[in-house]
Amino acid sequence: MMRNPYHLVEFSPWPLTGSMGALFLTSGLAGWMHGYSMMTMMLGIFLIIITMFQWWRDVIREGTYQGCHTIDVSKGLRWGMILFIVSEVCFFFAFFWAYFHSSLAPSTELGSCWPPMGINPLNPFEVPLLNTGVLLASGVTVTWAHHSLMEGDNGGGLQALFATVVLGMYFTFLQVGEYFEASFTIADGAYGSTFFVATGFHGLHVLIGSTFLMVCLFRVWSQHFSTSHHFGFEAAAWYWHFVDVVWLFLYLSIYWWGC
Numbered sequence: 438m439m440r441n442p443y444h445l446v447e448f449s450p451w452p453l454t455g456s457m458g459a460l461f462l463t464s465g466l467a468g469w470m471h472g473y474s475m476m477t478m479m480l481g482i483f484l485i486i487i488t489m490f491q492w493w494r495d496v497i498r499e500g501t502y503q504g505c506h507t508i509d510v511s512k513g514l515r516w517g518m519i520l521f522i523v524s525e526v527c528f529f530f531a532f533f534w535a536y537f538h539s540s541l542a543p544s545t546e547l548g549s550c551w552p553p554m555g556i557n558p559l560n561p562f563e564v565p566l567l568n569t570g571v572l573l574a575s576g577v578t579v580t581w582a583h584h585s586l587m588e589g590d591n592g593g594g595l596q597a598l599f600a601t602v603v604l605g606m607y608f609t610f611l612q613v614g615e616y617f618e619a620s621f622t623i624a625d626g627a628y629g630s631t632f633f634v635a636t637g638f639h640g641l642h643v644l645i646g647s648t649f650l651m652v653c654l655f656r657v658w659s660q661h662f663s664t665s666h667h668f669g670f671e672a673a674a675w676y677w678h679f680v681d682v683v684w685l686f687l688y689l690s691i692y693w694w695g696c
Contacts, residue, residue, distance in 0.1 A: 443513075444505040451492040458484030493652060500669070501661045511668050518672045522679050525642075529683050532635040533690065539627040540695060551695070552628050557620045558696040564615045565692040568608055569684065572643075575604035576681045579650070579674050582657075589664045591657060598654045601677070605647035612640050632691060639683055646680050649673040 462481030469475050500506035506514070540551040547553045559565060582597035616633075623633040653670045656662060662670060 442507050442509045444499065444507070444510045449492070449495065451488050451495070454484050455488040455492070458482075458488055497656065497661065497669075501656075506666070506668070511666075514668055514672070518675060522675060525679060529635070529638070529686075532631065532638065533686065536631040536635060536691060536695070539631065547627060553626055556625060556628050558628075559615065559619060559692065561688065561692040561696055564611055564618075565688055568611050568615075569688050571604050571608045571611070572681050572684050575601045575608070576678060578604065579677050583670065583674050586657070586662055586667050586670060587664055591660060591662075594657045594662075595654065598650060598657060602647055602650050602654060605643055605650065605677075608643055609640060609647070612636070612643075632695075635691060636687060639680070639687055642680050642683070646673070646677045649676060 458481045460481070461477050462485060465475065465478030465481050469478050539547065543549050543551045543553070552558050578597045578600040582594045582601065585591075585593035585597055621629045621632075623629050650673050653673045656669060
């Protein structure tokens with residue numbers, strides 16, 4: 438009797454706790470913005486953090502110690518990650534559509550000009566250009582880490598991954614400072630809303646990607662990856678390269694062309 442090459446997952450409570458956490462987080466966030474207590478939002482954050490740690494623990498155990506991630510399962514995981522990134526492309530496409538809808542043909546309500554009168558856009562050759570260099574450098578280091586893992590060089594992989602995480606955190610630090618220095622807010626019409634929503638969601642993706650890479654850093658340190666079996670890291674690297682490419686489009690369209 439042949440063994441099933443596919444991984445039949447066991448019963449798990451984490452999809453339920455994750456969905457409950459998402460419900461409490463979104464409803465609590467909406468309530469907090471209207472002046473209600475933060476308790477519901479904090480409960481949602483707590484449930485999501487617990488779900489993340491426990492679910493990641495289960496997946497690491499299944500793939501690293503139990504051998505559940507066969508070749509067929511790995512192919513499925515790759516296609517799942519590819520489709521997820523495609524959905525993220527569509528997600529950001531909507532923000533670019535909103536931005537160019539307002540900027541290419543500014544309405545009379547916007548003063549028939551872009552940026553609208555009274556908006557002083559950020560200088561693209563200051564912090565945004567520095568952030569571009571930081572993310573491009575992080576793309577180099579994450580590629581270095583990938584090649585180190587393929588060659589069995591765990592030490593080089595650790596160094597490169599650590600550098601990538603540091604660069605990701607530095608990008609976030611610079612972007613937060615940029616937001617505090619901006620002379621406009623998300624409430625300043627079409628320009629403010631499209632700018633902060635697009636760059637803010639990208640910043641959120643940088644935080645998610647940095648967390649993804651930190652988990653991989655721990656796994657490399659624990660020697661979970663081999664030269665031929667390290668899709669957990671490959672998925673993080675794909676995601677990070679996607680974040681890099683989105684930033685290049687943001688920089689060229691919103692920071693440079695839009696100013």
